[in-house]
Amino acid sequence: MTAFSAPRPDLWSLDPGVLHLNHGSYGAVPRRTLEVMAALRAETEANPMRWFRSVGDRLTASRLELAAFLRTDPAGFALVPNASAGVTAALAALPIHPGSRIVLTNHAYGAVLYAAERFARANQAEVAVVNVPLEADDATVVAMIGAALDDRTAALIVDQISSATAMVFPIRQLVELCKTLDVPTIVDGAHAPALIDAPAEDGADFWTGNFHKWPASPRATAGLVVAEKWRTETLPLIVSWSEYDERLPERFDMQGTFDYAPWIAAPESLRVLEELDWPRRRMHLSGVIDEGAKIVAKALGTSVAEVAHPAATMRLVELPFDGVPSPEAGEAFKIRVSRDLKAEITLTAFDGRVFTRLSAHAYNGPKDYELLAERLPTLL
Numbered sequence: 001m002t003a004f005s006a007p008r009p010d011l012w013s014l015d016p017g018v019l020h021l022n023h024g025s026y027g028a029v030p031r032r033t034l035e036v037m038a039a040l041r042a043e044t045e046a047n048p049m050r051w052f053r054s055v056g057d058r059l060t061a062s063r064l065e066l067a068a069f070l071r072t073d074p075a076g077f078a079l080v081p082n083a084s085a086g087v088t089a090a091l092a093a094l095p096i097h098p099g100s101r102i103v104l105t106n107h108a109y110g111a112v113l114y115a116a117e118r119f120a121r122a123n124q125a126e127v128a129v130v131n132v133p134l135e136a137d138d139a140t141v142v143a144m145i146g147a148a149l150d151d152r153t154a155a156l157i158v159d160q161i162s163s164a165t166a167m168v169f170p171i172r173q174l175v176e177l178c179k180t181l182d183v184p185t186i187v188d189g190a191h192a193p194a195l196i197d198a199p200a201e202d203g204a205d206f207w208t209g210n211f212h213k214w215p216a217s218p219r220a221t222a223g224l225v226v227a228e229k230w231r232t233e234t235l236p237l238i239v240s241w242s243e244y245d246e247r248l249p250e251r252f253d254m255q256g257t258f259d260y261a262p263w264i265a266a267p268e269s270l271r272v273l274e275e276l277d278w279p280r281r282r283m284h285l286s287g288v289i290d291e292g293a294k295i296v297a298k299a300l301g302t303s304v305a306e307v308a309h310p311a312a313t314m315r316l317v318e319l320p321f322d323g324v325p326s327p328e329a330g331e332a333f334k335i336r337v338s339r340d341l342k343a344e345i346t347l348t349a350f351d352g353r354v355f356t357r358l359s360a361h362a363y364n365g366p367k368d369y370e371l372l373a374e375r376l377p378t379l380l
C-alpha cells in the first residue's frame, strides 16, 4: 500500500466502532483542526476583549488561504456559514422582476429550491424546474437546461455536484451558454471544494461551496465567490457594522457577536489534506468507492446507479425498497442502520428510486464497504 492509499482514520476522532460512510452530509473534522479550534476558543475565553480585537486580521489571513485553495481571486471571495447562506445572499443580490422565472433542475438541493421559491414569491416571479435524467451526459444536460432559458429567466441555479444524485454538472458549458443569453448564474458548489480543482473558475455570477464537507474544515465554513459586476450589491444576510464597507470580503467578515473560531481554524484542514497527498488520494478513493459500491449493490441484489459523470468520491447504490419511503420511514431506517448495524449512511430518492449515497474520505478503506455489504442485507 502506498502512502496516499492507506486509510488514515487515526487522523480523525471518529468512533472506530462505527462505519462512517456518509462524509458527504456533514463532513468530519480531523483531530489537528479540532485542536487548533480548541486553542482558539481557550484564547477567546481567556480574554474575550482581546480576542475580538484580533478577529479581523485573523479572518483576513484565513480568507486568503481559503481563496488560494479554490484558486480564486480573494477580492471576490467572502466567508459565509454554509452553502444555503451563499445561495440566499446571491438570490438577494439579483434583480428578480415580476413575471420572471428562476430556473433550477430536479437535482437541486431541497433547501435551495425553497430559497428560490421564497425569492420568487416575494417578487411575483415563478420557479421552473427542468427534469434532467440521472443518466444524462453533459451535452444532454446543457441542451435540456438551455431549452428552459429565455428572456424571462431571472437566474439559473445549478448544482456543480448534486446532493441526491452525486452527479457532476457541466458548469463551464452552462455558464458560457448563460452569458450568451444574458442569464445570471448561481452555481451551488456545496460539494465541490476538494472534489473539483479550481471549482469557482468557470465565471459564474455567483458560486458558493462548503469547506465543511470534503475539505474537512470545521462547520460552519463556506465561501461565496462573486463576479465583479455584482460585488457592490451583494450583502451578508446579517446586517452588522461592516454594512457600508465597499470591499466585498470585508463586508461579510463581521457578522455581529459570532463564533469565528471555525473560520479561523478552517485552513488547518487544508494543510491536513495537503499532507494526505489529496489529489492523488482522491483519485485512489474514486477506485475504492467504485469497488465498494459494487460490493454493496451485489450483496443487496441491486445495482450502482449509472450516473454519466459521478462525483469523485460518492456513489449511489439502489436499495430494494418497494417505492419511496415517507421521510419518517426513511429516517427510521437510517436509525436502525445506525443502532443495529453500527453504520452511518444516508438515503436519497430520485425519480421514484431510492438509493444509499455512499462516501469515501481519507479515513475510509475497502473493508468499510465489505462490512456494510455483510450487514445491510440483514435489515432488508
Ligand SMILES: Cc1ncc(COP(=O)(O)O)c(C=O)c1O
Pocket (backbone or CB within 6 Å): 024, 025, 081, 082, 083, 084, 085, 109, 111, 112, 159, 161, 162, 163, 188, 190, 191, 210
Ligand atoms: C448540493 C447542496 N447544496 C446545498 C447544500 C446545503 O449545504 P449547507 O447545509 O452547508 O448549507 C447541500 C448540503 O448537503 C448540498 O448538498
